[in-house]
Amino acid sequence: MSDCVPQQKYFQKKETFLFLAILVVKKLKMIFNGNQLANSILQTLRVTSKIKPKLGICLVGDSPASKSYVNRKLKACQEINVDAEVFNFSENVEQDQLIKHIQQMNHDGILVQLPLPLHLNKLDIIHSIPYEKDVDCLHMHNLQRILVYGELCEMLPCTPAAVLQILDYYDVNVIGKKVTVIGRSFLVGLPLSLLLQKRNATVTVCHRETLNLDQHIMNADIVISAAGHPKLVRNVKQGAIVIDVGISQGEKKGRIVGDVDIDVVKNQASLITPVPGGVGPMTVCMLMRNLCNIWKKKQGQPVYINPKLSDAYLND
Ligand code: NAD
Numbered sequence: 001m002s003d004c005v006p007q008q009k010y011f012q013k014k015e016t017f018l019f020l021a022i023l024v025v026k027k028l029k030m031i032f033n034g035n036q037l038a039n040s041i042l043q044t045l046r047v048t049s050k051i052k053p054k055l056g057i058c059l060v061g062d063s064p065a066s067k068s069y070v071n072r073k074l075k076a077c078q079e080i081n082v083d084a085e086v087f088n089f090s091e092n093v094e095q096d097q098l099i100k101h102i103q104q105m106n107h108d109g110i111l112v113q114l115p116l117p118l119h120l121n122k123l124d125i126i127h128s129i130p131y132e133k134d135v136d137c138l139h140m141h142n143l144q145r146i147l148v149y150g151e152l153c154e155m156l157p158c159t160p161a162a163v164l165q166i167l168d169y170y171d172v173n174v175i176g177k178k179v180t181v182i183g184r185s186f187l188v189g190l191p192l193s194l195l196l197q198k199r200n201a202t203v204t205v206c207h208r209e210t211l212n213l214d215q216h217i218m219n220a221d222i223v224i225s226a227a228g229h230p231k232l233v234r235n236v237k238q239g240a241i242v243i244d245v246g247i248s249q250g251e252k253k254g255r256i257v258g259d260v261d262i263d264v265v266k267n268q269a270s271l272i273t274p275v276p277g278g279v280g281p282m283t284v285c286m287l288m289r290n291l292c293n294i295w296k297k298k299q300g301q302p303v304y305i306n307p308k309l310s311d312a313y314l315n316d
Pocket of ligand 1: 159182183184185186187188189206207208209210213226227228229232245246247248279280281283284
């Protein structure tokens, strides 16, 4: 009997430890840490050669939000040891002047920070970037390639790529899963829904005019919200995966919030991405991956293509 007691205690301790470990793992799985994953991917992108790629950024006006996004991109460039240059234009810059400047840029990757003032034609400006330098992957030529080749392209739109990378990080297989994407912009929702279909998910795309949005959300195994509307997603199916792309000003000044009511939804979801600190840092990270791929392609080196894609990826 006396022999048994310490053993029992040992098992009790072991069980408690296992229980706590499972809790910790579940907790870690529950709320995604975008900064952590982005930093670890950035480490793998670090450029060690003497000659390195150069990113050129055009920034129009002085919106604090745009400046802050540009600063994050500059910081990421520093982290992976590539050069970057920012060109500032006044809010009133003329379209021709901006386009002329873009056409003269000799950088390896070029991007124009969005949004642009209303007098500028966003599409014309994006299309003045040579498509092979379009590091944001917004040029029609690059979007057409996505339509055909999906993730086999060496450049992917950054936010959709960030979402897919998060799913891969958690080994989420979307084949046959019901995915509701809220938002259909050419920047996020549209290319993302396309790429998810190519992964064989069953995708429902919702937008401003969608009726019964809550039903489409409740029906989904995976909800991805890219609307820019706080508390749009208030309830999800128990165990659903919830990825919050949206960014809006919160009620408290200077605080940004996503589309998801995280306080409620975190108790229903099996995985949720926070705002800030979720998709945002991953988007910048994917931008860096595009830049490195542009550079590698130029150097005749093999580019990064998602190694997790199955052989059946482009069957249809
Ligand atoms: P957008 O304004 O071009 O598109 C918004 C889309 O959401 C539209 O298709 C619209 O129909 C839909 N929508 C808006 N309100 C809706 C509602 N109440 N119900 C259903 N659908 C609704 O914006 P975007 O460029 O696609 O960006 C979407 C959001 O994602 C914004 O908040 C933006 O700031 C954010 N964003 C975040 C990142 C990131 O890295 N985290 C990157 C890009 C964009």
